[in-house]
Amino acid sequence: MKNITTPIIPVQPDFVETTKNKTINHKAICLFAATGFFWETDTYWENKKTLYPATSNEIDEHHRLVSSYPYFKWNYTPKKNYSFEEALEDFTGLFETIIDEQIGDQQAILPISGGLDSRTQAVALKHLGKKVTAYSYSFSGGYAESAIAQQIAKACDFEFQEFFIPKGYLWNVIEDLAEINQCYSEFTHPRQMAVLPEFEKMEGVFSLGHWGDVLFDVGAPEHYTEKDLVQLVKKKVIKKGGLALGTTLWNDWNLEGDFETYLEERIQRLLNKIDIDHVGAKMRAFKSLFWAPRWTSTNLSVFEKAHPITLPYYDNRMCKFICKVPEEYLANRKLQIAYIQKRNPAVANITWEDQRPFNLNNYHYNKMPYNLAFKLGRKFRAGIQKIQQKKFIQRNWELQFVGEENERHLEGYLFNQKFAEFLPSATTKKFYDKFKEKDDVFYSHPVSMLLTLSVWNKKFNDA
Structure with missing residues (x-):
């Protein structure tokens, strides 16, 4: 037996196996595609999970989880008369x-x-x-x-x-x-x-x-209620174009039900695990439990x-x-x-x-x-740049996806036979075409996720 105690916010995940049956977790990948991170203890595989934050765990010789119990739970108990x-x-x-x-x-x-x-x-x-x-x-x-x-x-x-x-x-x-x-x-x-x-x-x-910006700022707007949190989480975690990509993958893989419904139900289940009445503190706890370890x-x-x-x-x-x-x-x-x-x-x-x-x-x-003076100055500079047809690079994907040389590398990963066996090439082409011809900002995330899935499929998918 081996004991593993996970931090309240883990720096790196500890993986355990549940069975020897190696099966791709398509639902988890759909969530990953929509948000850019895996949720809770999910991985690419049904039989592989991460350990929960702030828990003490016993692991057997086959690296399977025997027992787990929390040593800390997020709470909101502000000190009284605390200046x-x-x-x-x-x-x-x-x-x-x-x-x-x-x-x-x-x-x-x-x-x-x-x-x-x-x-x-x-x-x-x-x-x-x-x-x-x-x-x-x-x-x-x-x-x-x-x-x-x-x-x-x-x-x-x-x-x-x-x-x-x-x-x-x-x-x-x-x-x-x-x-x-x-x-x-x-x-x-x-x-x-x-x-x-x-x-x-x-x-x-x-x-x-x-994570300082999450801990040391308001967790949610003051007027929000518990019922508003699901939609707030959706707004925060779903990337531009992410819902469309997650939904398309869900349908491509013929998964039961509806992706957006699954997403909302999953968010609600995770929120229900957090025993905090204060909406802002509950949102901060949600982010720290499910976002920080798997995204940040x-x-x-x-x-x-x-x-x-x-x-x-x-x-x-x-x-x-x-x-x-x-x-x-x-x-x-x-x-x-x-x-x-x-x-x-x-x-x-x-x-x-x-x-x-x-x-x-x-x-x-x-x-x-x-x-006012600063805003006017910024608009003036933007106007000069437009006249000069000078475009400033503001996002990392612009350096990696735009231009002939970048496109050659990107397309080499997106359009290969092995990836087409994992995901219909028509799906990849649909999102890539929208990125190139319709709205590169909105569809940059789907293209980036498709690139990630292609590399994973090439290097790690031996199922």
Whole structure:
């Protein structure tokens, strides 16, 4: 017997087998196609499951699950008479303790964006006196995404590197990426794969800011009721074109019933497992249980390929702390903003990407008439770009799917005999044609999912 205790938010899945009968789980793949991640304990196979988060498990010599019981359940039990100042003090102590323990005497490798999660980490690392190498990405031919990150690094006296994601990088690394994430995520999202050789030249451990934006913000709009949650989950998780692709695969494989009905019933069953009355806290728990481990965590293995990873927001203590904090303190990122303002006013004064051109001290003015000049300037620049016929790259799939060379590689994966045996080539052609001729933004997700399924079918489908 072997005992496995899973974290509250697992970084990597632990797989177990239920039987020796290897059968493809077509329903799970339809959900994957629609949303980009596998749900709950699902995998590509009926007889292979992942262990549930926050559980203690006994596994036998055949790697089958013998017993499982939870040691933690998401809850909403805010402390009574708990002031915001007390919550801020508790967060400050906990967050800095976690980062101090995770990094120790090692060099921290910190990806910085223009948002708040990595900025909060930067402030803590600076306060703790850690050695830090910071970096950020920009798309080749795209906007200068690294400008804000560079300002944050400079304010904290960190070394800084800017990486450019080149056009068509995916085709040189797609087979390696498939081995790393086992095709449990579509391939256009982990752009860190493009600079993996550069990561390997660095020294230290990654300090990654994943999931801070979910834990430290409102879980659902205040006016939402329990009945609204199914539709909210659908809105959040279904990608553009995803419902159409999931429905088409469902029909191609002659599965019983209706895909959208199955999806809604599955969401409702998962929500029913969460014993929380507060709608916002329940939504946060849903995301942390079923989204974080199977979507956010999947490509963390790319970072791990270069160096060990640490995730302060994933820490069990942070998850437990969140359950004790009143929702009003989490809403609108109040705790993180107050922490940055207290610890490093200079960083608080740097532009907040989501509230451009405002910062953490004045973002409340991001409304008319205060942001009128910025909006007019943005429209003017967009007009100039249109006149010049200059298109900025904003999405990773544009670098990988657009252009003759990219199309040649993409079509090589989408239209081959082995994939046609798994999925009707007419389906693949229908979505690919719509991507090319009708709406590339809307149908980029279906094409990306079809590419992922083709690579999985080639490398792992020996059924």
